[in-house]
Amino acid sequence: MRPLTQRDQRTIRYGGIAVGIYLVLFCVLHVWKFFEHKRSDYNDLVQQAHLLKDQIEPYQTKILVVQKLMKEYHLDAAKLSEATVVAQASAAIQDEAKADGVALGAIHESSAQSTGLELASIHIQGNGPVKGTLTLLDRLQRLGYPLIIDSVQVIPNNMQPGQVKFDLTIAVLDFEQWKKPEAAHA
């Protein structure tokens, strides 16, 4: 093998430098792409986190409203069972009437009406003092059950002065209807 001339050595040196620079640039580019990809992923994640934040922020107010209403109606729908709510509500009404000094007469329970939002309807007749009747009317909706008084009829009890007869129709709401995703009742 003939010895390398200075020109050959210089050419090899320059070639080596060029290859070295190429390799360095190649590696740097790949490393940079890797890190850039990571950074891009991170930015997407941060963007996603911001969107979630925007989505969640209004719920702070909503939670406060829900808490206030639950406290007002003493109602926690999550603890109620559809199978037993009518019986429990009926029992609670009778207990409350007894506590208010109101005597209940006939009680009729009927199944849901056509609207589909009611689980059952309770028809109650009773007799009691004005104050007790009004207290019962006030507290019926705060018994911890989804009750709405459909109609009220109050007439004086001519046989017993100071007392009134009343006739109530109470709807027990089907709270499960609100748990369905397609429900839009508001």
Add this chain to the structure above:
Amino acid sequence: MKLPGEQFIKSSADRFMKAPAGRFINLHAERFIKSPAGQFIKERRYIVPAPVYIEMGVDTFRALQENEGLELPLERLNNGRLSDACRENLAVGLKAFLKREKWQLPARAICAIAGTGLSLRRLVLPPAPKSEWQRLLLLQIETEFPLSPDELAWGCRQLSEEPAHGAPVRQEFMVAAVRKEVLEDYSSALANCGVRPVFTLAALARSRFCPVPDEPYSILDLDSKHSEWIAFENNIPAVLRIFPWGTDNFAATEQTPDAAIEAIRSQPGRTLFLTGAGDRHELVAALARKLGDGINCRRVEAGEESGWSAGVFGVRQWAGMNGGVPSLTLRTKPKRIRGVPAKLQLSDPVLRQRALVATVLLIGFLVLPYAQALLLKPYVAHKVAAIQSQQGRLTTIDRELTFLQYLKENSPPYLDALYLFGTAAPPGTRLDSVTMNKHGEVSLSGSFGSFQQVVDFRTKLIQSGFFSTVSVDEQVPAQQKLNVRMTAVWKPVQARERLSIGPSAAEIAQATNGPASPKLSNH
């Protein structure tokens, strides 16, 4: 003696202070020192310490930093360089004097060196563009000085005016040069003590301190065993000489000063400023006597405090003007002539330190976004996944809210309606039946005393704002009373929201204490 005020503190609370060069530097820490009056006052320390002014004389080293001075004897070898013992003493003394903290940057020092072994020449460059001056100057130095420029530490000062439009004209420079080793000795000795020195000539510095006359003059500085004499013509140094006698051995070498006397007399300048004599009045008188009447011998003293000298105060005056750079600076590397571009010298430790900090900051700036992505991504991903897994709860909250709002909006206001009937009904009214449903339809039957009472009752119900319609369906007179059947419809919930119905707090209190007639309040 109080030095001229050269620094001021903006306020005691400020963290910035103005240094002599006019730069604001950051206050870093404080410690207490005892003042001359015996009180403890805060000593302020800075990242950039106060500059140090140094005169490296033939026999004496003097330094001044702020108001503190230092004076140390120097011991030289036969070749004029400092002895090892002297350098060691100098390092110990100067370190103790500077009290530099580890976190402080090296103090900047303007060091005026004695003329021992120093050559002073006036060089004239042929007409050439400015970019050529550096090269021509090196050639001239090569020619005029016994050593090559590479072996010299040298500096120059441009004496002639620069051409107005850059046209090539002859340029005159004053060049001072000393063996490179001498300056490197000084430089390394000072650098070891945490000082970053800039070198100039002590003889030139003294001229800043003396009241310079318009005519030629000379300055004779007396050190302990040597004297340094410089003569100026047109404020340009003409001659610089070292005499082997000083304040300590002047009497012993009574004959020797004759050579100096002859040299001083031979100069055109008739004024001789005498510095460094201290309290040696008899020496000054003897010198003046020898010089004769033709020479006006004027004594200039900087003071008798340690470290105070005309050279030190001269460099301190330089620091206060011209950007703090002496007009002639000696360098071990080729000096850059003003206007001629030079390479950036990274050998300067401070410059290197700053370049390192800048590089680290730049790398940090570039790397931080990627490092953030790598380090924080797992944490953010975990958080996002946790939130997404809980998103089902949001639907539950929505449904519960909708349900509860439905319940609230569909709760009929039966008690409000009964309250309104109670407050609107005149005395003697009898209600036989009240029927209401959740749609707001109200049916009422009863008996009133007169037609007017019916009208009033109806009017009050309408004025309450609670009902949208109130109609009297039937009125039948019977036995001094009027049997009435009425119907009404209350307003929807949105319209009723603004109403305030029910007894006020005062009415409830009254009802609790005794009988009262409830009132209807309408907002």
